[in-house]
Amino acid sequence: MVRVGIGYDVHALVEGRRLVLGGVEIPHTHGLEGHSDADVLMHAICDAVLGAVGAGDIGQFFPNTDPRWKGAPSRVFLEEAARQVRLRGGRILNVDATVLAQRPKLAPHVELMRERIAAALGLTSAQVGVKATTNEGLGFVGRQEGIAAMAVAAVELPESGAGVVDPV
Ligand SMILES: Nc1ccn([C@@H]2O[C@H](COP(=O)(O)O)[C@@H](O)[C@H]2O)c(=O)n1
Ligand SMILES: C[C@@]1(CO)OP(=O)(O)OP(=O)(O)OC[C@H]1O
16 A cells, blocks of 8 residues: 655754755755754654554654764654665655745755655665755745755554554
């Protein structure tokens, strides 16, 4: 059977932090605040993948109180989400995401983001969609107070696969 999941995340834009999106460091005046590298795009995709197999969300696997994840590259979270799919005998069919950012221009970085996300999930770039949109100046995204990302994932699972508990 095919299962789908949805993910959404937001991080605040602040001075003195790196801007990392889809595993790509992007030159900008501000970066994203967070416990890890705050890669809001990878976090949204992580939740979409976990959601597709009924495995909860990123914070249940990687609490933001755990020093092991302080400054961690979010690739690690995606790798674990993909592992949770495999544990259930499943495979990810595709993921698709949209980043809501007023600035900077993300289009020049999208292909590399797709490659990095694909590598973390064990997919090809063709299975990974990344788009960007401004918020037309509206709201917290428009005021450049933060960047948001939303994602969906489709997973093929055996009929008995959903809900298997991680034995590790
Ligand atoms: N941070 C962003 C936002 C948008 N883009 C690209 O610009 C196109 C037009 O954006 P609208 O918000 O006016 O729809 C969009 O389709 C993206 O290709 C971008 O590169 N970086
Ligand atoms: C990734 C984790 C863990 O380092 O922290 P953040 O980088 O703050 O990200 P968020 O999306 O707020 O929540 C998930 C966290 O548990």
